[in-house]
Amino acid sequence: MSNDWPLFEVFIRSRSGLEHKHVGSLHAADARMAIEHARDVYTRRLEGVSMWVVRSADIVASDPGEAEALFEPARDKVYRHPTFYAIPEEVKNL
Amino acid sequence: MYTQALDNEGKPLPAAVGEGQERAARFQARIDAEEKIEPKDWMPEAYRQTLIRQISQHAHSEIVGMLPEGNWITRAPTLKRKAVLIAKVQDEGGHGMYLYSAAETLGIERDEMFRQLLSGAAKYSSIFNYPTLTWADIGAIGWLVDGAAIMNQIPICRCSYGPYARAMVRICKEESFHQRQGFEIMLTLARGSGEQRAMAQDALDRWWWPAIMMFGPSDADSKHTAQSMRWKIKRFSNDELRQKFVDITVPQAQFLGLSIPDPQLRWDEGTQHFFIGPIDWREFHAVLKGNGPCNRERLEARRAAYEEGQWVREAAAAHAAKERDRASQVA
Numbered sequence: 196m197s198n199d200w201p202l203f204e205v206f207i208r209s210r211s212g213l214e215h216k217h218v219g220s221l222h223a224a225d226a227r228m229a230i231e232h233a234r235d236v237y238t239r240r241l242e243g244v245s246m247w248v249v250r251s252a253d254i255v256a257s258d259p260g261e262a263e264a265l266f267e268p269a270r271d272k273v274y275r276h277p278t279f280y281a282i283p284e285e286v287k288n289l
Numbered sequence: 290m291y292t293q294a295l296d297n298e299g300k301p302l303p304a305a306v307g308e309g310q311e312r313a314a315r316f317q318a319r320i321d322a323e324e325k326i327e328p329k330d331w332m333p334e335a336y337r338q339t340l341i342r343q344i345s346q347h348a349h350s351e352i353v354g355m356l357p358e359g360n361w362i363t364r365a366p367t368l369k370r371k372a373v374l375i376a377k378v379q380d381e382g383g384h385g386m387y388l389y390s391a392a393e394t395l396g397i398e399r400d401e402m403f404r405q406l407l408s409g410a411a412k413y414s415s416i417f418n419y420p421t422l423t424w425a426d427i428g429a430i431g432w433l434v435d436g437a438a439i440m441n442q443i444p445i446c447r448c449s450y451g452p453y454a455r456a457m458v459r460i461c462k463e464e465s466f467h468q469r470q471g472f473e474i475m476l477t478l479a480r481g482s483g484e485q486r487a488m489a490q491d492a493l494d495r496w497w498w499p500a501i502m503m504f505g506p507s508d509a510d511s512k513h514t515a516q517s518m519r520w521k522i523k524r525f526s527n528d529e530l531r532q533k534f535v536d537i538t539v540p541q542a543q544f545l546g547l548s549i550p551d552p553q554l555r556w557d558e559g560t561q562h563f564f565i566g567p568i569d570w571r572e573f574h575a576v577l578k579g580n581g582p583c584n585r586e587r588l589e590a591r592r593a594a595y596e597e598g599q600w601v602r603e604a605a606a607a608h609a610a611k612e613r614d615r616a617s618q619v620a
Contacts, residue, residue, distance in 0.1 A: 199606040220390045225609035
């Protein structure tokens, strides 16, 4: 069955104003069926107001082996955070 | 709903050697630091295989678990009870889907898992090989079987493997309705006519020991518990969870005015626990081996569903192919 029915990743917007969030995956013959199945599998209790489905094969992911090279450079750049700057107590609204 | 220690099935896998040993040590350090392992991370082959076995068999249990309860959908006593039972059975199907997806992230195809279930190669929780003879059984299943399942499943929400842990969080959230609706059925029967009370007692008599056995063999006979605990797939031993279940369930039975079918059951003041009598493990192993009251019937029902659904799967695939062709002609 999975040979014929590709895997889709499902993303759900839980409430208006929030972003879509990955909730899981499922198999379906096509995108329309993926939406119908996602409704039954992931929103039986009003979990969402909108859904995206994307074929899993179309997702490009970063390599966990490269996580250090990708993310480590941000570690020593503490000056990107507001708490890095010492401001006298008496200065307000800053 | 879960399932007795399915980690107890199969042979232990050989430990890693050489370079693998060093990686395995780094892996164990991540686990010890309570880091989650994700699908693309390196993991020891034994960890992967243990999880594939446990998650897929957990998924099969959810799917086969729809059968004993589905048996009463058309005969539920009221429209409300029928709507509730349909919702519960649909949840079990959903739980199976979350778990199959989680298992697939470890590199096994869903086809392959279905094949293992239908050929009888994979196990599922032996509790579903018992029949549902009366409506009270639906109450007893929700109360006891789902109750035991919740006890088993809550610690898995903290399992070291991310996709399994996340699936379990969803499942546990949905499961508590199952247990409460079951207890409510039992309560209604217990407060009903003499005949209804007798039905409730009969269901408790038949489901109590199978529910107790859902926690799996006692710790002394549990082969893989130690490794699964080191890998944080499992957080409590079978006997610890069983004791917790007994301690919370006995007072609930007392509230219902029903008696637990165990003449040796007693409260121990010193340890503040209920002690149960000896468990008949011969029955457990017989059911697990395939000789329970409904083993054949359950697998036949799953095979029939799979075979009778074949044309639907083919038609859907053919329709999708036709739509793709049309779209490419337009473009």
